[in-house]
Amino acid sequence: MKIILISNRAEKVRTLSLNSWAKGLLSVLLLGIPVATGTLLGVKIADGRWELLVENNISEMQHELVLQQQEVDSARDEASRTLTAMTVKLADMRSRLIRLDALGERLTQIARLEDGEFNFSDTPGIGGPEGSPLQRSISAISVQPELTAIFDKLDRKLENRESQLQILTSMMSDSRLRKEQTVAGRPITKGWMSSSYGMRSDPFHGEQRWHAGVDFAGKKGSEIVAVASGVVTWSGKRSGYGDMVEINHGDGFVTRYGHNDENLVTLGSIVKKGQQIARMGSSGRSTGPHVHFEVFKNGRTVDPASYIHKTHR
Template identity: 50%
Template sequence: MKVILINNEHSGARFLELGRKTRAVLSLCFLGVPLSMLGLGYFVAQLAPTSMQRDINLGAMQDELEQQSEAVADLRAASQRKLQALTRSAAELEASLVRLDALGQRLTDLAGLEQGEFDFGSKPALGGPLLRNDEGTALRYDLGTELKALEQRVLDREQQLEILQSLLLNRQFADDIYLSGRPIKKGWMSSAFGSRTDPFTGRNAWHGGVDFAGKDGSDIVVVAAGVVTWSGERSGYGDMVEVNHGSGYSTRYAHNKTNLVEVGDLVKKGEVIAAMGSSGRSTGPHVHYEVYKHGRPVDPASYIHRSRR
């Protein structure tokens, strides 16, 4: 292959003879460079979408991680609030338990019960097998377990208090219907039960009660709880009040100035039921007090001075 070189200054030309290897190298240069550029462009074009897709995937993963981080933060805050609420509940239960223990101990002391019959100073006796989860391992202690234990202690104290209340109410009821004491707040015994000289005839006569003298209009009180079965005038008694106490007992309060209760009224022990006077067959202000047991008069003195053990 010949190459002609022209020189403008000398208007001459030169001829170059190219060999086969030289022609091959020149052909490779002229053809290889464009092909290489074309291949590089294609590679760059293929690589650009892959890089963009990778950037998009990385951005999506970062957004998801941020959302998960926010969810974990919200869960942690909610757990903290729940823990605080459970802690407050535990503190309130503990405070209630302390008050119940103090009240129960006070009532036990007031009732004169033996120590140990009602125990408000120790935890209730509990038991049972060790609980295990599905994997066979023991369940871990948590605040919820402590709350359940406190609730159990409060329930135990409430049950003891209910029994103690019932016991005290029964004892109070028994005390209320127990005949004892005098039917007056102020005064003195002026006549005893049994045989005596009648103040009107001067003869020996039977006196079926005891007399308590005092100031006109002073209080007359019932010696035990019961139901009023008579309130009004009765021959020889003047204005009289009769109270039925159950178990076969009844009492009478006679010669009253004024009756303050009516038939059917429920009266408590020590309640004022009348004012002292001198109505009926009487020589002066006093109360004639009688006690009946199963319909028969008995000496009130044995009930006036007795006390419940």
Template identity: 45%
Template sequence: MSVTVFIQGRNGATRWQPGKRWLLLPVLLLAAGTGLYQHNAKQIQQQQTNIDNERVAREEQKKELIELKGATESQLAMLVTHVARMQAKVTRLEALGLQIAKNNQLEDQFDFSSEVGVGGLSDLGANIELDQLILDMDKLVSRIDNNNAQLSILETVSSNLHIDEERYISGRPIRKGWLSSPYGLRNDPFSGRRTIHKGIDFAGKEGTKVVATAAGVITWAGKMFGYGELVEIDHGNGLRTRYGHNKSLSVTVGDVVAKGEGIALMGSTGRSTGPHVHYEVLRGGQQIDPQKFVYRKAS
């Protein structure tokens, strides 16, 4: 089959008969157009898919941000509540310090009335200013440091006000018992010879509590030749007391004891003929007559 084309011009009609290759041109154009259309359609579809994926990703991110915001606000609310509780405890601590200072007539020297920080929320999840919370926490730390310093100084001052009274040696080293041997010359119970007894003996029932006659630091707690189980207390100012022949000890070296505190139980250890406590007072390392300390009035 052949195709003849007549072209009308000024000089008349001209006949043109295209070859087979010209006849394939429309088919090629149609095929190229179809391919181009399909390619553009795929690109549009891919772009739409990408847009949809980005939209889903943004929705997921938005959801995660909302959940994170809620969790963060909840944690901050709990933190604010915790800070508020700490502030309440510090306030009570300040009140205690003020009362102690007042009892010792030192309220004019210690100021526990620093401004109380305010923390906490009325509703969980309400807006929270993180900067303000951090500022409150910094103020709270500062208050705690200040109070600790003042209380430490107050404790030292208060202790110094009462230490002389506590270190004042007076009374007997037992609550139940009797004086069985005074200080000075006596016949030694083992040899019968006249010797100097450098303490006072208080006899009683075995297991009777032995108490400190003044506050001080334990410098000896254990066996010593002749004394058996011995406790020695340093009261400062060159004064020490000894408590010998105990059955058992209730203290160790380095312990701080108060006046009247139990330090041992009466026994008969060491060079002893029966249950008693051998009580000595030493000044500058030398034994002195304890009698004036035993019978003098408490300060």
């Protein structure tokens, strides 16, 4: 193998002859340097990519850890809020139960129910086929069994008390209705009884005559009140009674209020017990301001005295 060297001066040319060893060395140099350079560059590039990959993985792991920590913190906060809410609810349920107990006992006293008729401290007798359990808002929350048992117990007590209050309210309504419809009391707010029920001397001619009611004397214009609730079946003039009001109270009872100076209710009106229905006067067959009061039971007059002094429990 020969190598020709040419200098800047064209007139000088040198020729080198290489043996086999020189050829091998030159080949190694010419081929090895690029290969080595390429290998080094490849290793550097690979190292850079690997470092980048590792850095990316570490960054992703750190991000995942941050997210998981946020989830744990959020779950802890939610659990804390839930526990606080449940504690508040538990306190509220207990206070409601105390109020219901106090209210029930007070209503029992106000109603003046007979002994043994109603006991608010006892669980009312109820029943029926088993249905679907009541869905409670706390059922979806994971809580300790003891806390769940407390809520269930308070829920049952509240349901019992509410049921008892409904029963008591119904009983009071029935009692109030019976009281309103029961004929009892005086038909006046001021005055005195001037004539009783039965035979008496007629004030106009002195002969014995049947008096089908009682008379209450007083000042002209004094209040005349209904002795029970009912419906007005007469309001106007009637022979012998003058201006009269008649009220049907149901259950066969009817009351009449005669000799009025003025009627304050009209036919068909619904009146309540104690409501003013007329003003005392002396209309009709009368000797002075008074109200003639009659009580009918099943179409026949009865002595009003037993109803005047009657009280309703």
